[in-house]
Amino acid sequence: MAAVTAHVADVHAHEEHEHHELSFVRKYIFSEDHKTIAKQYLISGIIWAVIGGLMSVVFRLQLGFPNLDMAWLKPILGQWVSISAEGVGKLDPNFYLALVTMHGTIMVFFVLTAGLSGTFSNFLIPLQIGARDMASGFINMLSYWFFFLSSMVMFVSIFVETGPAGGGWVVYPPLSALADANPGSGIGMTLWLVAMALFIVSSLLGGINYVTTVINLRTRGMSFDKLPLTIWAFTFTAILGILAFPVLFSAALLLIFDRSFGTSFFLSEIYVNGQALPNQGGSPILFQHLFWFLGHPEVYIIILPALGITSEVIATNSRKPIFGYKAMIFSMAGIMFLAFIVWAHHMFVTGMNPFLGSVFMLLTLIIAVPSAVKAFNYITTLWRGNIVFTPAMLFAIGLVSFFVSGGLTGIILGNSALDIQLHDTYFVVAHFHIVMGAAAIFGMLAGVYHWFPKMFGRMMNAKMGYAHFWLTFISSYLVFFPMHYIGIAGFPRRYYQWSGFATFDSYADLNAFITVAAIISVAAQAIFISNFVYSIFKGKKAPANPWNSNTLEWTTDNPGHGNWPGEIPTVYRWPYDYSKPNSAVDFIPQNIPYSSTPESNLPHENEMIADEKEIEKLEFDRSIPD
Amino acid sequence: MAQQINIIQEKQDNILRINKWKFITWLFIISIVMLFASQTSAYLVRRAEGNWVEFTVPIIFYYSTAVLVLSSVFLHLAYLAAKKDKLVQLKTFISIAFAAGLTFLVMQYYGWQDLQTQGVFLKGNPSGSFFYVLTGLHGFHLVTGLFVILFAFIAAFQTKINAKELNRLEVCNTYWHFLDLLWVYLFVFLLYFR
Numbered sequence: 070m071a072a073v074t075a076h077v078a079d080v081h082a083h084e085e086h087e088h089h090e091l092s093f094v095r096k097y098i099f100s101e102d103h104k105t106i107a108k109q110y111l112i113s114g115i116i117w118a119v120i121g122g123l124m125s126v127v128f129r130l131q132l133g134f135p136n137l138d139m140a141w142l143k144p145i146l147g148q149w150v151s152i153s154a155e156g157v158g159k160l161d162p163n164f165y166l167a168l169v170t171m172h173g174t175i176m177v178f179f180v181l182t183a184g185l186s187g188t189f190s191n192f193l194i195p196l197q198i199g200a201r202d203m204a205s206g207f208i209n210m211l212s213y214w215f216f217f218l219s220s221m222v223m224f225v226s227i228f229v230e231t232g233p234a235g236g237g238w239v240v241y242p243p244l245s246a247l248a249d250a251n252p253g254s255g256i257g258m259t260l261w262l263v264a265m266a267l268f269i270v271s272s273l274l275g276g277i278n279y280v281t282t283v284i285n286l287r288t289r290g291m292s293f294d295k296l297p298l299t300i301w302a303f304t305f306t307a308i309l310g311i312l313a314f315p316v317l318f319s320a321a322l323l324l325i326f327d328r329s330f331g332t333s334f335f336l337s338e339i340y341v342n343g344q345a346l347p348n349q350g351g352s353p354i355l356f357q358h359l360f361w362f363l364g365h366p367e368v369y370i371i372i373l374p375a376l377g378i379t380s381e382v383i384a385t386n387s388r389k390p391i392f393g394y395k396a397m398i399f400s401m402a403g404i405m406f407l408a409f410i411v412w413a414h415h416m417f418v419t420g421m422n423p424f425l426g427s428v429f430m431l432l433t434l435i436i437a438v439p440s441a442v443k444a445f446n447y448i449t450t451l452w453r454g455n456i457v458f459t460p461a462m463l464f465a466i467g468l469v470s471f472f473v474s475g476g477l478t479g480i481i482l483g484n485s486a487l488d489i490q491l492h493d494t495y496f497v498v499a500h501f502h503i504v505m506g507a508a509a510i511f512g513m514l515a516g517v518y519h520w521f522p523k524m525f526g527r528m529m530n531a532k533m534g535y536a537h538f539w540l541t542f543i544s545s546y547l548v549f550f551p552m553h554y555i556g557i558a559g560f561p562r563r564y565y566q567w568s569g570f571a572t573f574d575s576y577a578d579l580n581a582f583i584t585v586a587a588i589i590s591v592a593a594q595a596i597f598i599s600n601f602v603y604s605i606f607k608g609k610k611a612p613a614n615p616w617n618s619n620t621l622e623w624t625t626d627n628p629g630h631g632n633w634p635g636e637i638p639t640v641y642r643w644p645y646d647y648s649k650p651n652s653a654v655d656f657i658p659q660n661i662p663y664s665s666t667p668e669s670n671l672p673h674e675n676e677m678i679a680d681e682k683e684i685e686k687l688e689f690d691r692s693i694p695d
Numbered sequence: 696m697a698q699q700i701n702i703i704q705e706k707q708d709n710i711l712r713i714n715k716w717k718f719i720t721w722l723f724i725i726s727i728v729m730l731f732a733s734q735t736s737a738y739l740v741r742r743a744e745g746n747w748v749e750f751t752v753p754i755i756f757y758y759s760t761a762v763l764v765l766s767s768v769f770l771h772l773a774y775l776a777a778k779k780d781k782l783v784q785l786k787t788f789i790s791i792a793f794a795a796g797l798t799f800l801v802m803q804y805y806g807w808q809d810l811q812t813q814g815v816f817l818k819g820n821p822s823g824s825f826f827y828v829l830t831g832l833h834g835f836h837l838v839t840g841l842f843v844i845l846f847a848f849i850a851a852f853q854t855k856i857n858a859k860e861l862n863r864l865e866v867c868n869t870y871w872h873f874l875d876l877l878w879v880y881l882f883v884f885l886l887y888f889r
Contacts, residue, residue, distance in 0.1 A: 204715045277722040285715045311722060315730035319737065323828065330817055332824040334741070350746040350821050355737055362733065 091630070099214070101206030102630050106213050107192035108524060111517070113220060114184020115598065118510075121175035122591045128168045131160050133584025135566040149232070162565040166235040167253045169563060171227065173238030174261070176506065178268055179223070181371040183216050185513045186310075189374055190279045190303040192520060196622035197297050199288025199638060201631045204281040208274050215271035219264045226260035234261035237563060239360055242335035242353050246327045249341045259328065262321050269314045269321075276307035276314075288621070290640035290684040295659065297620050297644040298391060301398050302377020305405045309366045309373070312409070317363035320356055327351070354419050361412035368505045369408045373401060375512020376443060376472075379465040381644075382515050383447055385618045386462035387454030388655050390645035393446040400439035400446075407436050417488045426485040433483035437476070444473050455648065455655070459616065460534025464515035467542050468508050475504025478553065493563075496556025499549045507545045514541075514597065521601075522615050526627050527608030533600040540593035547586035551579050619644045619658045641681060642674075720866050724873050727836060731877060734832065735884055738825050742888060748820035749889050753809035759802035760882050766795030767875040770844070774868050777851075780858045786851050792871070793844045796837065803834055822889070829881055833874070840874045843867050 100106060127146075130137055140158030143150045149164035191209065195202055203209045226233045235253025236245035240261065248255040283296075283304045323334040327348075335356045336348035384391040391397065413421060413429040447469045456462065478500040481487055491497060514537075521529050555576050560567065567573040567580075614623040621640070625633045638660035646657040652669035663670050664678045741747075773788035807827065810816075815823040847867040850856050856864050 204719065208719070273723075273726050277719055277726070280722055281715050281718045285713070285718055311726050312729050315726045316733040319730055319733040322832070323737070326817075326824065326828060332818060332821070332828075334737075334821055334824060347818075352741055352744055355741055358740065359733060359737055 099210060101202070101210045103191045103195050103203050103206070103209060104524070104628065104632075106209055107188050109213050110183055110187035110191060110216070111524075113217065114180050114188060114513075115601070117175050117179040117184065117220070119594070119598070121172050121180060122594060124168045124172045124175070126588055126591050127160070128165055128172070129584040129587045131165055131566065133581040133587075135568045163235055163252045164232055165565045166237075166251065166563065167232045167257065170235050170237050170240075170253065171223075171233050174223070174234070174265075177238060177367065177371065178265070179220060181505075181509045181513070182272065182367070183268070185509060185516075186303065186306050186370065186374045187213070187216065187275060188513075189299070189378060189516050189520070190275070190307065192524065193299055193622065194279055194282050194303055195286070196523070196625070196628065196632060197300055197620050198283060198286065198291055199621050199633075199640065200282060200286035201633075201637070203278050204285060205278055208278050212271050212274035212278065215267050215274065219267035219271060222260050222264040222267065226257050226264065229256050229260065231255045231257055233257040239357075239364065240324070241360075242324060242327065242356050243339055246324060246336055247339070247341065247346075248328075262325055262328075265321055266318065269318045272310050272314050276310035279303055279307040280311065288637045288640055289687045294395075295640055295643050298380035298394070298397050299374075299377040299620075302373045302380070302401060305401050306370050306373045309370050309405055309408060313363040313366035313370070316359055317367075320359035320363070323359070324356065354416070357416050357419060358412070361415045362409070364415065365412040366405075366408040368501070369404055371505050371509045372472075372512075373404070375468060375509040375516075376401070378512050378516040378519070379447065379468045381618075381620070382461045382465040382519050383450050383469075384645050384647065385519075385616050386457045386459055386465070387451050388457065388647045389450055389454040390647055391446065392449040392452075393442070394643065394645065396442055397446055400442040403439035404436060407432060407439070411436065414483055414485070414488070417485045418492045423485070430483055430485045434480060436483075437480055440472070440476050444469060444476070457616075459518065460529070460531055460538055461515045461519035461616075463535070463538040463542075464511045464518060467538065468511040468515065470542075471503050471508035471511060471545070475500060475502075475508060479504060491556060493561055494556040495552045495560045495562060498562055499552035499556055502552075503545075503549045507549065511541075517601070519616065520622075521604065522611030523622055523628070525605050525608070526611055527604050528611045528615065529604045529608060530600050533596050537593055537596040537600065540596070541590055544586045544590035544593060548583050548590060551583050555579060555583075617654075617656045619646060619656050621659055624658060624660055639684060641684065714862050716862060716866050717869065720869050724870070727873075727877070731829075731832070731881065734825075734829060735881075738829070738884075739888065741821055741825070746820070748822050750810075750813060750815050750823065752826075752886060752889070753806050753813070755802055755806045755809060756882065759799050759806060760879065762795050762802060763799045763875050763878055766792045766799065767872050769795060770868055770871050773851075774861075774864055777856050777861060777864055778858055782851070782854060782857065785856065786848075789844065789848050789851050793841065793848055796841050796844060796871075800834060800837060800841075803830055806830070826885060829885065833878055833881055836877070837874055840871050843870050 096102075097105060100109075127142065130139070138157045139146075139150050139160050140152055140156065142160075143152070143158055146160075146164070149161045150158045151161060152158050191203070194200070223233075231252040233253055234240065234245070234257045235251045236258065240258070244250045245254055245258050248258075283300060287296075323332075326332040327334050327336055331347075333348035333351040335353050336346065336351040337353075339346045339348060380391055380397060411429060411433045413425065414433045417426050417429075451466070478496070482491060482497060482500055518529055518534055521527070558573070558576060560573065560576070568577075613626040616623075621638060622628075624638050639662075640659045641662045642657065642659055644659050646652075648655045649657060649669045652666065657666060657669070662678070662681050663674050664681055667675070670678075769788045769792040773785050773792060776782075776784035776788055807830070810823070810826070815826070817824055817827045844867055847856065847864050850863050
């Protein structure tokens with residue numbers, strides 16, 4: 070025993086020594102500590118979310134109130150609001166397209182990929198698997214700063230004279246390839262491509278690090294069947310990123326060549342102002358194949374971390390073991406696998422062979438199986454649990470609600486015959502905003518509310534959290550539910566205004582209603598942001614384990630560099646021992662051995678006590694240099 | 696009982712015997728494979744659509760392929776030398792491998808020049824554009840590979856590579872052999888699907 074104590078003291082001294090060496094810049098700016106990098110990702114993500122959210126308000130105003138005088142936006146938008154002779158301000162139609170494009174790009178990549186996966190993978194992987202830091206702190210730091218650089222380029226592109234990219238977030242050529250196609254297809258598009266190339270580098274560096282950390286740096290006893298579902302989700306996400314992002318890079322690279330070096334990968338037989346372009350023999354459909362080979366896995370890159378976070382939050386706050394732990398893992402693995410073989414369901418109307426369309430339709434519909442497994446497992450975990458309605462729990466339940474209602478419309482859209490009618494209508498917009506937009510944002514917010522105490526050592530205000538939840542939840546449904554109706558009515562996406570079509574007049578009120586709901590949902594985020602900022606500085610001091618949770622991160626109070634003072638805890642059990650029969654407490658953390666809980670052990674767990682000695686004896690092979 | 700044994704074995708597997716840098720290298724290689732897989736499949740899809748101009752691949756690309764294979768051989772010899780602590784040999788072989796890699800790049804450049812005298816330009820039919828993009832993209836990765844060799848080279852001269860400290864050289868070798876193999880694949884691919 071004395072030897073162990075001495076060892077602990079030794080490690081202590083060693084780490085305190087390290088603390089002194091870090092300057093302010095190394096500690097808070099160019100930090101290699103995964104927790105700081107996570108916070109950097111989170112705060113960058115929130116800033117982007119605000120920008121992306123405000124953009125959506127501007128174009129929603131245009132759609133809901135086509136005759137609105139936008140002169141009051143002139144101070145912000147400048148030349149993009151033109152004032153007519155009567156003094157009525159109108160939004161520039163090209164800038165409307167740019168706003169839609171940037172809203173999509175920002176939300177998909179900068180908020181829900183970097184902001185969600187970047188934050189929680191970085192923060193939780195080392196803390197939940199019991200590691201001192203990521204496999205390579207340096208690569209991790211590089212990953213954030215590539216993301217930062219990419220953010221800067223994208224941010225600058227908003228302010229160039231011809232406006233940011235305007236070809237939609239999918240940047241299909243020829244629209245994105247020819248500068249004459251749209252003002253945003255000039256320098257704005259070039260900056261978009263540069264920013265995305267940097268973003269891909271950042272994602273790859275991050276993803277490679279996450280996978281390596283999970284495989285190589287788990288603590289003693291943390292076998293794969295004891296990993297929290299969050300870690301499984303982050304690992305699958307990282308694998309998806311490693312396999313899919315290089316393909317987007319391919320597409321972007323060939324597009325750069327077409328734009329800047331005169332090649333014809335995607336361009337063929339195009340006339341601009343009556344003049345034939347020299348490009349011959351390219352295929353715009355090829356770009357769609359390359360893009361959607363990333364683009365479809367990308368939606369799972371967004372939703373899987375949110376699902377992982379939800380599993381953890383729901384199990385903790387239902388005070389029940391997660392239902393179907395292995396089923397959850399296999400369904401996520403299934404989703405990951407299927408992600409790569411369904412991309413053409415985005416392309417049913419590109420003139421593809423109908424037989425091929427049926428194959429992709431079948432594969433697409435199969436995704437409903439693992440998704441339904443997950444939804445049922447969440448509901449059965451909640452079933453008869455002692456539910457604690459923390460704000461995080463509400464957001465997690467909100468995610469399940471969105472995942473179900475948005476997933477159902479996915480089954481409709483996955484049918485190639487139905488897709489012909491619904492393609493590029495607001496039905497599609499409603500579908501993906503619910504299932505991957507709102508659901509993923511709810512997962513992210515659940516994560517912030519749940520792990521805020523561990524991140525900043527303080528609690529967030531719960532009452533503000535409840536107000537934030539109910540306003541966001543109700544207004545999100547009020548935005549996206551009516552959108553299905555106008556989609557079925559035939560409203561096409563990416564139209565600046567519909568007042569020219571008499572058939573759409575009867576839906577003008579519904580559009581105005583959606584806009585009002587959208588403004589409420591964006592405004593509700595102000596509650597969250599003020600709560601977030603206020604709580605960082607003035608929140609109530611958080612205890613080490615405020616939610617009585619089982620995973621390893623709650624065993625360390627206010628983790629400093631290296632996460633655990635002294636030795637890293639050893640893991641003996643799975644992370645979901647909540648409300649175990651005969652146990653005096655309703656949670657048994659992962660680092661409690663079975664030998665100290667004889668009253669609640671199941672027969673096979675009593676047998677596993679013998680193995681505990683084996684686990685404790687495990688020595689990390691020090692001959693492998695880091 | 697059999698299950699019990701399995702569990703114990705699983706736990707022992709927790710301690711990986713693989714260096715994390717090697718693991719990272721393999722993951723990088725996977726992402727590069729995806730990049731080139733997407734490029735070559737785009738090539739095939741585009742080629743299947745017709746309007747495809749065929750041209751003969753300049754002879755210099757055959758020679759450059761040999762040079763690159765040779766550099767891989769020398770890097771492997773360097774590894775064998777390091778394993779036996781023959782540090783002078785290590786330095787010689789690693790230098791030759793580096794020089795061969797550099798020569799390969801120069802030869803690729805001359806290959807491009809030959810293509811242009813043939814009338815195949817980056818601008819024009821996608822068959823030529825793809826040739827330039829694929830060779831160029833590989834060339835870019837080869838430059839990064841040269842930097843990796845350079846780091847190993849510097850480490851070799853600081854005597855940081857020897858029979859007991861092989862990781863740096865092993866990572867370098869894995870990456871370089873991969874780039875070599877990638878080029879052989881690309882070259883055969885470009886010849887076969889002209």
